[in-house]
Amino acid sequence: MDFNLTSLVRTLATRNDLALQVQYLMIKAPPGRAEHPRQHRDISSEDLDLFNNMFEMNFKPTNGDSISISQDSSQQPWEKGQVRPQDEGHCEQDKGLFYQHPKSALAALLLAQVPNILRFSMDSESLLPFSICQPGSLPRLAEFHVSLPSNEDSLADIQNVLAAAPALERLNARLGYMTSNKVFHGNLTTLSLHSCDFTADAFKSLLNGSKRLECLSYENPQRSKIQQATLPELLDAILLRADTLRSLILWFNTRDGHQSIDVSMVENLKDMRTLEKLDITLDGVYHPAHLRLDNILPRSIRTFSNIYPAFCSPYQEKTRAVIALAKSVPGKFPNLKQVLFCLCEDEASDEKEVKHNRSKIRAAFAKRGIVCLLE
Known part of the structure; x- marks a missing residue:
């Protein structure tokens, strides 16, 4: 090297x-x-x-x-x-x-x-290349991928890159921490955050300042080094982009003592006005009997994926929730074209019954012209 x-x-x-x-x-x-x-x-x-x-x-x-x-x-x-x-x-x-x-x-x-660079990718054990970037020095940079050191507030230092790249559209960051409320970019259209950790104010500021954001992918870390934003705080911030987001991927780790997810926390997603794709992982849901997938989706939705729908709820309840979603089309969701579910069977589930229920689910969606993928 x-x-x-x-x-x-x-x-x-x-x-x-x-x-x-x-x-x-x-x-x-x-x-x-x-x-x-x-x-x-x-x-x-x-x-x-x-x-x-x-x-x-x-x-x-x-x-x-x-x-x-x-x-x-x-x-x-x-x-x-x-x-x-x-x-x-x-x-x-x-x-x-x-x-x-x-x-x-x-x-x-x-x-x-390299002032004419369009794409830049770096695994960084130090923030120094970013901390000394000069404003406007990367005028054509459109895509930036970075794996950051695990220093607290390490994400804040990439603000210098954002200032250096007024044309930046896509940012992919991994393994950073941020408490600063001064990091945002008004030209961003795609933001991917993997194992990144934010305070509530920092995440809100980031989304509030990204006025053109269309695609957001967020994966929260398993262990936090800062006062991590709660799920309701994260979702409140996401609603700031209800008028621009078209694709939303959310992965929440709720095991090992982390916050569990009550379905009521995600019901506000139905207020997203332009959202077409939602991929959300719920691996710990309270009150599974109240789970209604058709209560959390916006009318504009076209593609929906839930890899762990009501993971802790009985298989029959998961099946009913998925079929209820199918029956709500096209009334509630006229644009829905594809769904993906991972229906984890209970240990007590009968194999024949499971196959029968899967057939019922596929048939319910097929009847309405929707592609249904089951894992």
Whole structure:
């Protein structure tokens, strides 16, 4: 990784014609391997001068100090990724901008050279490439994929990328935490959040500021490091985009002591005005006898998936709820075209009865011209 990335940064720094043609950039860590200092080479004298000049031209630390890369392996080795202010009086935290993250230092330099990039993907063990992005420096970037370190508020640092990319439409983030209420992008149309954690205010701010959002995918983490937003708070925030969202994928982990889901919590989804696709995973529902799928869907729905419908309820009740949905078409849902369910059988369920009920479900939807997939 180190040698090739160093070579790429060097090449693009000296060949501006090539740098301007780069449209897709992916920087990934080797699968299953953490970065180790001994895997990296010390930087050469020639590269040292070149990269220090690049830092001076492209980056301005908030404290106003210049930034340099040390070549001395015994003091500030490049193999440890040390980039430090010239002033030796600064504390270790101040001069450790790229400490132990050589790939991040190179990635920051690389981003500064490719203003015409359209797609950028990075597995990041450091937020530094993003924290020093300059506003408007990535004017054509439309798609950004990032796996973040598990630092608290790590998602907040990608706001610099959002500010650098006014044309950004698609953001895919994994493994981040956010408490800041200042992260949003008015041009986003697609937002995918995997194992990301938010406070209620942070999530509300993100959706409220994403005025054009059409597709949202959210998977909440199993364990939270912050005061995690509750399910009602998340759904209230989602309703802020009731007039723009067309696709909504929600995965809620309610096991291991996490909040269980009462179906009344998701009934407000019926107020979504433009929603066409809903994929929602419920693996712990209270009051299963009250489960009515036709009470949680908006009239605009075209595709509905529920991988664990009423997981804790008896099989017969799940069957009745699904058939009730079929009978509500086309009256309540004139546009519904496809449904997907995973009907988990009870241990006491009779095999013949299960097959019979599945046939009844398929027939109920087929009668109304709806594709029904059962797993």
